[in-house]
Amino acid sequence: MNQRSRLSLLVVQILIVSLLVALLGRLFYLQIAAGPKYRDAALSIQSRDVVAPANRGLIVDAYGVPMALNKVGLAITIDRIEIDKQPDKGVEVMQRLAKLLKLNYNDVYTNTRLCGELPVGERAGCWTGSRYQPIPITKEADPDIALQIVERPDQFPGVDAQPISIRSYPGLVDVNAAHVLGYVGPLTEDDLTKDTGKQYYRSESIGKAGLEIQYDSYLRGIPGIRTLIVDRKEAITRESQNTKPIAGDHLVTSLDIRLQAAAEKALADAVKRGRANGYTSDSGAAVVMDIRTGRILALASYPTYDPNAFEKGLTVQQASDLFSEKKAVPALNRALQGLFAPASTFKSVSVVAAAAAGYDLNASYNCPSEVQVGTRAFQNFDSKNQGRMNMKKAIAVSCDTIWYQIAFDEWLRDGGLRPKNNPNDYFFKAAQSFQLTEKVGIDLPSESRSRLADRDYKKSWFEQNKDFYCNYKTRATKAQQTPFLIQLAAENCVDGDKVRAGDAVNFSIGQGDTVVTPLKLTQMYAAIGNGGTIWQALIAKAIVKTDGTVVKSFAPNKLGTLTTAPSTVKFLQGALREVVVSGTGAGVFAGFPVEISGKTGTGQVFGRNPNGTLKDDTSWFASFAPSKKPRFAVVMMVGQGGFGASTSGVGVKQIYEAIFGVKGNKVVPGAAIYPYGKPPTDLPKISPATKPKEAP
Template identity: 35%
Template sequence: MSFTDPRSGSHRARLSVLRLLIGSLLLTLLSRLAFVQLMDPNKPAQSAGATHLGSIVVPAPRGEIVDSRGRVLVGNKSTHVLTVDRSALDQQDDHGAAVLARLAPVLGMAAVDLRHEITPCGSKVPSPCWTGEPYQPVPVASDIDAGVVFAISEHAEDFPGVAIDAQTVLDYPGGTLAAHVLGYTGVVGADDQKANRALADADTIGRSGLEESYDSVLRGVDGEQKVQLDPRGEAVGTAAAVPAKQGDTLITSIDADVQALAEKSLREQIHASQLKGKPAPSGAAVVMDPHTGRVIAAAGYPTYDPSEFVGGISVADYHKLTAPGANDPLVGRAIAGAYAPGSTFKLISSSDDVMSGAVTTDGRYPCPGSLSVDGRTKTNYESESFGGPIDLTFALQVSCDTFFYAPAVAEWQADQARVDSGKKPLEQLQAMARAFGVAQFPGMDLPADEQATGSIGDRASRMAGWKANKADYCAAAKAGYPDVTDPTNRAYLTQLASENCTDGWRFFAGNNADTAIGQGDTTVSPLQLATAYSAMVNGGTLYQPTLGWGVADANGKIIRTITPKTVRTLPVTPSVLSKVANSLHFQNNHSVSGALAFDGSPIQTLISGKTGTAEVYGKQDTSWLASWGPVQPGQDASNAKFVVVGMIEQAGTGASAAAPMVRKIYEGLLGVNGAPVVAGSEPASTMPTVVAKSLSHQSKPSSSGSTAGTARATSASASASSGGGQAPPGSAAPLPDVLPTPSGTRRP
């Protein structure tokens, strides 16, 4: 008996309906395709005349950077940029060969190189080549002179496809003024676009300094020029445009006049020290408002001109700035350099000694000419002795090293007893140093790699350093420095390497004694020292130093205020800080080291300060002065309006180099030889009025044979006509090792 599923008929019916539906759809599609391709009378005309839109980015002019009185530090200026439109050239019988042959000598370059510049990059097209859109006019020369503008404009018929555009570029009216804190810009690279998809090839991005840290504020919003393209991708006209919006204005705490004063004083003192036979290769000066943490000036020598980076620095010029013999002009010593502070560190030692109970502010303690520590003799400067016990005030004034050695050795001994009993050391001196900001990241509003953290020696850091460098120590001890010609120096280095090989992990009592006078493994930047002394002056508030003060929009309206943050309150009573500060007020009798440099100046008794003379192995001494003022005799140090720190490498004692430099800065601040460089001889307290911007935000051609838009773009080799390519994006010079080799047991 057979059985038939009654549902099979319904299945076949549904399949038949589905087949009919699919067939109808295919027939309709084929019929429409045949009509469009074979019978539509308008189709050929539509195909021939079809166009589509392309887009060219119109980069926004960057915002300005102004000083604390509203004066422009980084602004904008109009310049002429010459572009070549490949689309227009390709429409000519010779593909523009004659135009390029006429243009090349006007620009001082070869026609073949010019052709390379405007050829779109590809797998078979080596650099230099054009990285932008194929239909986009290619900039081949910027900041062109009037002669070239005239030659092209007056003979436009000879240069079809060539345009001269008025465009906005960065301008540095002060030249090298404040270069290290302002920074420089560069073109956008692939890595930048991966990190920020909103960036276009034609954009300019901050590469260092404030330009980098406030890039999102300064960059603005790009505009857009629509271009009509034919089926071949050639530009045949322009369409709607969206204008670019210029970036906001960054208001800084830098005072341009104080900055210029600091740079001039530093430069002149370095030259004066060199005339006295000192190497004095570099230096720095910092002027700070101790009551706010705002930096008023940060000078470094040597320096550079950031305008060299506008439009892309040539490879040759970049190599000059980064060559071994250039002395690292891109490094801002005031903030990125780290150096042994010498006796300027005694602010911290004094604070530790009093707060730990090792000394009292009115007690008297020994100051011998020398002291034996770890079997080695440590001496005062020139083995000075002052005939008996002295108090803290006098110890600071004459900078007696042995006065500060003794408490540091006692601290080490107490800590070693703790270690021997299985406990952790307190390391109070190191803790106090960190509280003042030593060996701590400053947190300034600059890129992190442009701020020195500094260092301080302790048991943990010594062990870590030994583990990392033991192999080098032992290898050096075994080799014996055969390249060192001086036998005494060679023997010393070999002994030092041998000690480091076996005992480099040990932190001795002598190391702690060295720390107490700012030697050994201790290093700070001039900025860190200025921040520490500012905390002393203001009664104990350690600020995170800042350069930015506010942001204003295109209408000059303040839209953001940048307020310095409090890092911590020092673990030191205001009375102790006041005692230390008031002990160092300059007097006519020269009892305070550094006062001698102010002889003959009417402001001598208005200034206070602590000199430092830091020994650096293999080099001459680093000269320091950390100072504050003006303070009338009898007034408390908290009345000081400024903290000024000066440092010159390999220039001798603090009193002989740094102090004369700082004197010049104060004489300008207080108006000794004319009007004070700042009104009222005090830092600005209110933000300035910012002038509203009135720049044109879209480039416009002044002479063109091109049919496409003429918005600015940036070629990978746009500056070739004035010297070659440019440094790779993000290729700011790496910070060199500017740390001096402190005295003490460490790697030679």
């Protein structure tokens, strides 16, 4: 054998040895290293979990009154194992059952199919659990009908009736609270595929919105699992485990069910009042906060929806209505998701800016009917010349032109359209000191971030929109081709990345591109009322076990402090009191026995409604009380509600009447929601039978 042949043989030997080593290594990995993993996978192929959902924990108010609880329903269920033995796979039985229960047969069929048994586009309402457990097709059956079914097993083989736990929102004292509480619903394929780190079982119901989803891991409990081992023909051979469900923990909130009811009623009344005054008045929000802790005492959004409807199952029309613009999008929580120009309520920020810029807050200034800014005349409210006045009165009567002059002067000092390297930007920095662009951190999902239209925003906005505005005539719709919009587009194409004079003066009165959530404005006015502390908004107080053991407490969280002099905050407190004494809020609160401080706002809105009409002004009233020792901040916003005082101001007054127990112009002893002037701090004893106290 020559040298070349030996070399070839050696290469072949090395190749064979390498392959053997690789095969042995793979065999070692599969049988030893990854053995447990694959054994579990093999077992899962022949095992089926039957899930017994745990009783969900209660959600209660600060006194232990249940706002979300469980009630017993009577479910009509179908046993797929039994019904599939029928010659027609149970079609006749299900048709007979659908007729008796007055249900649509197609819905019954879909509800009893495993999701994998249906085409992708037809899985809405499919069963996410196992075929080895009873599948409910209705949870609130009439007992008489249920009796007819169980007494006729020959006609309804595989059909049974059994008690079932239903999530219920009882609506005590007419409380809705849907946007706070949220709702629960069955697991979907999306829920199961999300990498949340949570262990879900297919037939469970979980929180889908509000507090229900925020604290789902506590409320949900631990379901009971019965694992069945089956053979290739799906016949049960044995049971491998059977654990009992463990009930979920309870959530104690800072809400007061009586105050929540009062806030919801006041908001609904305000919306109706706006309509009666001739405005579109289609939506709104109201927030009540403890300004010393940041705890939310009531939160309402209008329009709302029935959270119980999700347990029953929504029709296609109901689901569509929740997000319909014509219905004003009831699913939207306007208190923390809606963004609106704050209008004159923002002048509190402008006071901080003026003080930082060196303006004497105790001096007098002219309030003319208009101020010329470049080529445009900016009008005072109602175009009134109100003469010379001090700054406190300017806040009280809501003079605009004083702020136009100050903002325009500061814009010029900062360099105008060619800003200095380090402009003072007093107005922007004043807004930043209120943490305007930071979320309030409320323990509810999907909070919107308020927007500050400063220099960074303008640059970012321009980068996203310059192509549209610089090619406006070819990109805009025919309806957008108006002379005003064409001119605006041309200006935006040239210097849309800069803070223009008009931007500066609009900013000073809360108009323009700066928008806030009602919750953020509440946090801002709470900071003014408490002397400068910015608190995180918080609803949860504690997670409590069924035996009363505290699992977790939620303490107030200080987020920061206003970066302005205490004297400025004190001046601002006095000016906001003057609004209610002799300014735009005086008529609403005339003779009110508790001192209130606040600010009206009437925000102009650009655009049209679905019916083609121009949008009406946004109505605001932001406040805190009592004025001398503030404890509560109350803010109301009514979309397209018109004037701040006459629409939202009256609504805020109604809320304060409930808080302080005011009847007419007198405080009625014992009628106040908080008789000691502050919300409770102790945790309540929780009982599903707890009843609310009489609302004042």
